[in-house]
Amino acid sequence: MKVDSTTRFWLASFGVGSVMTAFAILGMTVGFNWQSPAREIPINASTAASSETMCAATGRIDEEMEGLFTLDCLTGDLQCAIINSQTAKFAGLFRANVLNDLGLDATKKPSYLLLTGNASFRATTGNSRPADCVAYVVDASTGRFVAYGIAWNRNISARGGQQSGVLMPLDKGTARNVQIRN
Template identity: 45%
Template sequence: MKRFRGRSAWLLAGLALGLLAGVGSAAAIMFATRPAASSQFSWPQGVPLSASTATSSETMAIATGRVDDQVEGLVTLDFITGDLQTFVMNPRTGKLVGWFKTNVTTQLPVDKSKKPAYLLSTGSWEPVGFSSQQRPAGCVVYVADANTGMFYAYTFPWIKGAASTGITQSTPMLPLDGGKARNITLRAE
């Protein structure tokens, strides 16, 4: 009888394992033959995909933003100096061909009793009413002062043809407009 129980246990274990393998195989076949959610939408051919990103530390923030349909820029904001800069690369050579700079403390004065704390983000826009020589970049840079709640938007002039020929562009960044996102005053404790 003892011998029969051992064999029975092995037989039951084998049957259970076989049953699990069968169910797993059936589920895998069903999953593999079911249309994937991503196959319901495909990205149109020839339409560029653009993504922006941003990150920061205690003293600096960086972000990327689309400058035109071929290049993006790297935006840096130094919290210590207030310097906002955008660097743009030539898409053919991988060398920097654009450098644009301003100081945000002109529009966002620093409270000397507080450590500067900024937020940085970029957005896309299609400016209208500008000549090709004076056309702003397709990137708007947004800077917010986390201490005061004030924010300001910046851009820079961009000549698309100059970048592809390797001509360096370097001008001050242009302040566009700003406002206040916080309607209360924070007191220092």
């Protein structure tokens, strides 16, 4: 049986088209699977706001708890109120006064900034370990700053219990290298 050139052309075109279609389907399948994550990627968001007399910022304390950090610009009182996601009630209150830690004169009017950041401290022994959040207080007048942390007990938190304590200064520094006259 003799096949004419037109039939050979169409058979070859069909064969090449089929192979190209198979590669296109394979490429799209691999591409889509490669682009879609195999697991969920957690998203953490925090925010901060301020006025002349009050600064506020939020931060993740652990996997299920959110903290509201407030700084009274008139007194220098910093506190973190932590809400329990299971009970929808405040389950923790931690406090500090930033004036001494920043080395500020109580009679001068500081200009504060309050920010939070995520932290993953190395595990420590016992039930209490640092929370997953660090609060940063900056005095824009002097450039001095302090980082604060919380000793958080996840077992008490899981039971819905109350916690309180001190916001601990972790470290401090200065962002300004020259003295500015008042």
